[in-house]
Amino acid sequence: MEYDVIIVGAGLAGLACARAVHRRKKSFILLEAEEQPGGRVRxxxxxxxxxxxxxxxxxxxxxxxxxxxxxxxxxxxxxxxxxxxxxxxxxxxxxxxxxxxxxxxxxxxxPIGSVRDRYLVLKLAIAVRGVTLPDIFQEEEQPTIDFLEQWGFSHQFIQQFFQPFFAGACLDPEIRASSRVLKYIMRMFAAGxxxxxxxxMGQIAAQLAAELPQENIRYVSRVTSITNGSVTLQYGTTLHARMIVLATPLPMVKELLKTVSEPAEPAPQARxxxxxxxxxxxxxxxxxxxxxxxxxxxxxxxxxxxxxxxxxxxxxxxxxxxxxxxxxxxxxxxxxxxxxxxxxxxxxxxxxxxxxxxxxxxxxxxxxxxxxQEPPTANPYQLPLSYDTRIRICGEYRSLPSIQWALLSGRKTGEIICDEL
Ligand SMILES: Cc1cc2nc3c(=O)[nH]c(=O)nc-3n(C[C@H](O)[C@H](O)[C@H](O)COP(=O)(O)OP(=O)(O)OC[C@H]3O[C@@H](n4cnc5c(N)ncnc54)[C@H](O)[C@@H]3O)c2cc1C
Structure with missing residues (x-):
């Protein structure tokens, strides 16, 4: 049997993609290596x-x-x-x-932050509120640490506030992630x-998975290689589809792309x-x-x-x-x-x-x-639309990490491939 779509990975990106494909009544199978959906959100x-x-x-x-x-x-x-x-x-x-x-x-x-630091936080918050999210990702970018220093934040405030804050949000104690990411995070904090x-947190994935027919999700199904139209599982089964979507973490996307004789697209910068x-x-x-x-x-x-x-x-x-x-x-x-x-x-x-x-x-x-998430980062609103091959990729590979971007890239990829099919 040939499915319309095989989706590899039932994290939030894969689940959102499957949801979009299911809503457009295409046949699909969602393959997940683990015993449950959710990936990093479990x-x-x-x-x-x-x-x-x-x-x-x-x-x-x-x-x-x-x-x-x-x-x-x-x-x-x-x-x-x-x-x-x-x-x-x-x-x-x-x-x-x-x-x-x-x-x-x-x-x-x-005593955290000088009067000037507080003024700058307010000024930054107002500046960020005045720009739409898609516009933030069109703006010039630089490592956040350089951005903060240019804005004039004191060294002490950067060390006491931005450093642990950014390390918590982006696992990035050096504050090297793109200034676009800083603005996006500040906007999200201010708006909700x-x-x-x-x-x-696992309930988020459970809610998405519950919308799909359970027979369309196969757990403990690790994909070990792909071709332009099929995937092979750990125990040798090969499944065929008109379109393959990789919704795995970035390192696994790279690994699976290596198994295709002709790479579906060039790899992004090493991260x-x-x-x-x-x-x-x-x-x-x-x-x-x-x-x-x-x-x-x-x-x-x-x-x-x-x-x-x-x-x-x-x-x-x-x-x-x-x-x-x-x-x-x-x-x-x-x-x-x-x-x-x-x-x-x-x-x-x-x-x-x-x-x-x-x-x-x-x-x-x-x-x-x-x-x-050091510059240059991808614009998460610009998914590559079409290639010669039958392989598509969602999740952080050409986007950014976060629940927002996983859901967006999954849905958009699902919708685009349904239009293409
Ligand atoms: C500790 C931590 C804290 C975080 N905190 C936040 C936060 O507070 N807010 C926020 O917005 N984001 C946060 N994130 C980021 C966010 O969780 C991720 O960006 C997002 O969940 C990624 O979703 P995904 O579907 O792209 O990837 P994943 O969740 O990694 O899903 C990929 C799925 O693919 C499966 N898979 C992998 N290889 C194969 C294979 N070969 N065959 C079949 N299946 C395979 C995996 O098992 C997994 O289920 C955090 C991440 C971590 C790790």
């Missing part, structure tokens, strides 16, 4: 806790997520609007005073909430993988000092912790019995026991020796989280 259950595959959030302002997902059924729970920065041996709150008036004084008197589904290690702790009945569970950034410029959050304090299903789940992100790409000890040591200096009683639930080492 949630594991452990001892009654919900552990996302690395700390991650949904920006409710993502236009493609708004279009694609049913937010109400996801039962989104938002983090408070603001952050806490750990610097100079203290916690400093910077919160949106409209939503958290009780934090007005703390925000106004916080930072949220998680009540029952874990180094950026990873993280996320440690999940059960802190029992312990609660953070701030009554409002803000995300915390490490502005100390040292130590293994980059950022941490308390998912169960905004979405109680993340932990059983009123216990507290702590998600700690380190950009040290390792899982050694020393890393756990060093993290406990740093957090004990922040919260007290109670941290030594926290139970480690899981250390998730994610060597490939995202590709680096």
């Amino acid at each position: 949630t594991d259950r452990e001892q009654g806790f919900l552990l996302d595959r690395g700390f991650q959030v949904l920006q409710t302002a993502y236009p493609e997520a708004q279009k694609t997902l049913d937010y109400q059924r996801l039962d989104l729970r938002s983090y408070p609007s603001g952050i806490v920065i750990r610097a100079n041996d203290r916690f400093h709150t910077i919160a949106d005073p409209r939503r958290h008036p009780s934090q007005l004084l703390a925000t106004a008197t916080s 909430d930072v949220a998680v589904p009540a029952k874990g 180094s993988p950026l990873g993280e290690t996320c440690l999940y702790f059960n802190a029992g009945e312990w609660r953070p000092p701030s009554k409002i569970p803000f995300l915390i950034l490490n502005g100390e410029g040292q130590g293994p912790v980059n950022n941490l959050a308390f998912p169960s304090l905004i979405a109680p299903d993340y932990a059983p019995n009123n216990e507290t789940l702590v998600a700690v992100v380190s950009l040290r790409n390792e899982t050694s026991p020393e890393l756990e000890n060093q993290i406990r040591e740093q957090l004990a200096s922040w919260f007290g020796t109670e941290v030594n009683h926290w139970q480690l639930l899981r250390t998730m080492h994610i060597p490939y989280g995202l590709p680096n």
Whole structure:
């Protein structure tokens, strides 16, 4: 049998592509190497806790997520609007005073950033609000660190705020990602909430997968090679289709393209993988000092912790019995026991020796989280439309990483190939 479309990879890009193809009534099969859909957006259950595959959030302002997902059924729970920065041996709150008036004084008197830095943040936020998202990706780009220095942000503010913020959002502590990415992220933060589904980020993928006929998704089906019209699975089965869509992470796209005798298209620039290690702790009945569970950034410029959050304090299903789940992100790409000890040591200096009683639930080492997003970056609104071959690619390969771009590139690819078929 020849399908209209074979989609390789049931992450968000592959699911969005399958959804578009299914809606246009083309025959398709979605092949996924793992036992579940979602790829990087998945949630594991452990001892009654919900552990996302690395700390991650949904920006409710993502236009493609708004279009694609049913937010109400996801039962989104938002983090408070603001952050806490750990610097100079203290916690400093910077919160949106409209939503958290009780934090007005703390925000106004916080020593994070000079008056000029705050003015520049406001100026940048206004500038970014005045441009559409597609226009942002047409603008000149440069590494964000150069952009921030040119704008005149102080070295101290870059180190205390932008560095851990960018490291959390782009796994990029050097702040080398494109200035377009900075503007996009700032716009998303300003325009919506930072949220998680009540029952874990994996619900996003589950919602998309539930829209597809289950017989059209084959799990534990790793594709090992492709041709211009067929794919071969790990155990030797070959499937045929008029169009093949690769919706795998960038390194796997490159690997699979090597198996085609004639490459479908030239490879994009080499992009180094950026990873993280996320440690999940059960802190029992312990609660953070701030009554409002803000995300915390490490502005100390040292130590293994980059950022941490308390998912169960905004979405109680993340932990059983009123216990507290702590998600700690380190950009040290390792899982050694020393890393756990060093993290406990740093957090004990922040919260007290109670941290030594926290139970480690899981250390998730994610060597490939995202590709680096240094300039030159692709414009995620410009998908290549047509080639001579029957192979198409969606996901971050010719776009950018993020839930927004995975959903957009998947849908657009699905729609375009249905027009082509
Ligand atoms: C730790 C972490 C935190 C993140 N935080 C955020 C965040 O807060 N907000 C945000 O917007 N984005 C975040 N991202 C990025 C976002 O999750 C990804 O950009 C997006 O999910 C990528 O989706 P995708 O479908 O392109 O790829 P993937 O999710 O990687 O899906 C690809 C799928 O292909 C499958 N596959 C691979 N090889 C094969 C093969 N040979 N045969 C068959 N199947 C195969 C994989 O198993 C996988 O299911 C984060 C990513 C990570 C890792």
